[in-house]
Amino acid sequence: MGTLEFYRTVLFPALNKGLWVSIQIIVPSAVLGVAIGILAGVGRSLGTSRLSRALDAYVAVFRGTPLVVQLMMWYYGLPTVGVFLESQFGPGVSPLSSLFRLSPYASSVTAFALCSGAYQSEYIRGALLSIKKGQYMAALSLGFTRAQAFWRITAPAAARRALPGCGNEIIYLIKYSSLAMIVTMSELTGQAKGIATMYFRYLECYLATAGYYLALVTLATWLLSWMERRLAIPGDPGLS
Amino acid sequence: MTAQLQKATAPPAGRPGDPERPGATCTPYAPGAPPVTAAASPAPPHLLEACGITKTMGDKILLHEVSLTLDRGDLKVLIGPSGGGKSTLLQCIHFLNPPDGGDVFLDGESARDMSRMNICLFRREIGMIFQDFNLFDHLTARDNVAVALRRVKGWAKREAYDRAMAELDRVGLASRADLYPAQLSGGQKQRVSIARALAMDPKVMLLDEPTSALDPELIGEVLKVIQDLHEGGMTMLMVTHQVGFARHMTKEFLFMESGRITESGSPEELLRDGSGSRTSDFCSKLSEIQGG
Numbered sequence: 023m024g025t026l027e028f029y030r031t032v033l034f035p036a037l038n039k040g041l042w043v044s045i046q047i048i049v050p051s052a053v054l055g056v057a058i059g060i061l062a063g064v065g066r067s068l069g070t071s072r073l074s075r076a077l078d079a080y081v082a083v084f085r086g087t088p089l090v091v092q093l094m095m096w097y098y099g100l101p102t103v104g105v106f107l108e109s110q111f112g113p114g115v116s117p118l119s120s121l122f123r124l125s126p127y128a129s130s131v132t133a134f135a136l137c138s139g140a141y142q143s144e145y146i147r148g149a150l151l152s153i154k155k156g157q158y159m160a161a162l163s164l165g166f167t168r169a170q171a172f173w174r175i176t177a178p179a180a181a182r183r184a185l186p187g188c189g190n191e192i193i194y195l196i197k198y199s200s201l202a203m204i205v206t207m208s209e210l211t212g213q214a215k216g217i218a219t220m221y222f223r224y225l226e227c228y229l230a231t232a233g234y235y236l237a238l239v240t241l242a243t244w245l246l247s248w249m250e251r252r253l254a255i256p257g258d259p260g261l262s
Numbered sequence: 263m264t265a266q267l268q269k270a271t272a273p274p275a276g277r278p279g280d281p282e283r284p285g286a287t288c289t290p291y292a293p294g295a296p297p298v299t300a301a302a303s304p305a306p307p308h309l310l311e312a313c314g315i316t317k318t319m320g321d322k323i324l325l326h327e328v329s330l331t332l333d334r335g336d337l338k339v340l341i342g343p344s345g346g347g348k349s350t351l352l353q354c355i356h357f358l359n360p361p362d363g364g365d366v367f368l369d370g371e372s373a374r375d376m377s378r379m380n381i382c383l384f385r386r387e388i389g390m391i392f393q394d395f396n397l398f399d400h401l402t403a404r405d406n407v408a409v410a411l412r413r414v415k416g417w418a419k420r421e422a423y424d425r426a427m428a429e430l431d432r433v434g435l436a437s438r439a440d441l442y443p444a445q446l447s448g449g450q451k452q453r454v455s456i457a458r459a460l461a462m463d464p465k466v467m468l469l470d471e472p473t474s475a476l477d478p479e480l481i482g483e484v485l486k487v488i489q490d491l492h493e494g495g496m497t498m499l500m501v502t503h504q505v506g507f508a509r510h511m512t513k514e515f516l517f518m519e520s521g522r523i524t525e526s527g528s529p530e531e532l533l534r535d536g537s538g539s540r541t542s543d544f545c546s547k548l549s550e551i552q553g554g
Contacts, residue, residue, distance in 0.1 A: 154396075156392060156394060156396035157396050157397075157398055157399065159358055159392070159396065160390070160392060160396035160397075160398070160455075160458075161398070161410075162358055162382075162385060163356060163358055163385055163388070163389070163390035163459075164385070164386060164410035164414060164458070164459070164462055165382045165383065165385050165386025165410060165414040165415075165462065166382070166410065166413065166414055167378075167379075167382050170413055170414075174409065174413060175398055178400050179398075179399055179400050182400065255399060255400055255442050255444060256441075256442050256444070256445060257441070257442050257443075257444035257445035258399060258442065258444040
């Protein structure tokens, strides 16, 4: 098979298929990660001390352990819990124990969302801390309730501060989605590896794959800077 | 039940000027103590009365049973050295920073007894002007004024905007309505913040050094707005170092130092040459710095 023929009939179709799988992993993980990050970040900065300690522990664990290890725990480790339950309580609990058998896709999204959320919460928390208390006080002085003052005044300002950091984390996520390969997902990197080993064309396969990721990241960067521009406040040097 | 019995059997709390209990001062708030009731006074209530306001931070006493009253149309001026508790007092009166002891009555209603929801109602009756403006950075001048009308008073967008424009016009900034705080000068920001407070139709305005963060040439425009408000009959309590301005408008200076109001009286009385008052000493030092 000629080189061009190989690209046209084997490599790019496989990578395109992988790209679609990657997108299906990245988008829900990013959305869930941001949502978890917002909840955890707000809880850590404003929650009761017990809640914020619990969330600190979550961040410590998910930021403090390798993502590969987390991923393997979700996919290979968790079903053991189901096996244990069945050994203890008989086959009657198998509907319950099946909950612990995550598909490769579900374990990838779970791992990425929880890990990403831990980092996102840090950006959100930092942004909330950076907002001067004065605007919140001014809102209270006008008769806003504390919840209104937070959601109407502090949160919009904090969201703008958090955006660059959160965007950065999403760009990381695009790249670490390649780890889904190790729990048997045929996403971009998984496809590349399959083709490369089958045809012994490592350099071309991985170079092309790198190009795909670069394109994804460029697209994300472009989207994020468009959002930053849209949300920028005229005249504010820190945000525009 | 117990609380009701206590209320019924407790003697009426004394208040300054209470004819039945001459010389009595209002009872500082303490949990379990009989509540201070403004209704106990036969005199019509002051518009705003702060009673025995105490505030501590750790071991430090920031405010030491401070009491003051404001009647409709009053402008009283709080002066005194930094760290004396002036700003803390304003925040306590507004319950932005609830006092540890004492109570505030607005039209005879105790803020201490209010639920969290009613405190929001109480706060919106009192306008606050901050030294560093505290405009909402992500909103235009118009939205800064309208946002509380819409979210707190529940007005429709159009009504809120109409009112916002009217208030901005009153402070001379109607042409700047679409600019964001970062595009305004300090004096303009402070005028927007005054418009924002006025839009809520407050009964009282508390001004916390409204001109201290401004360049000297911008102070005048803000003082002009404050003067117009005073002439329009607004009740105000103002912390300021602009003694020269304040002495011509106010009938009463309150000198505050170390968490207490140590002197009060008319500017003529306190600033008379040779009066030996702490106020006159302080003011002459201020005017040395300000050059008049």
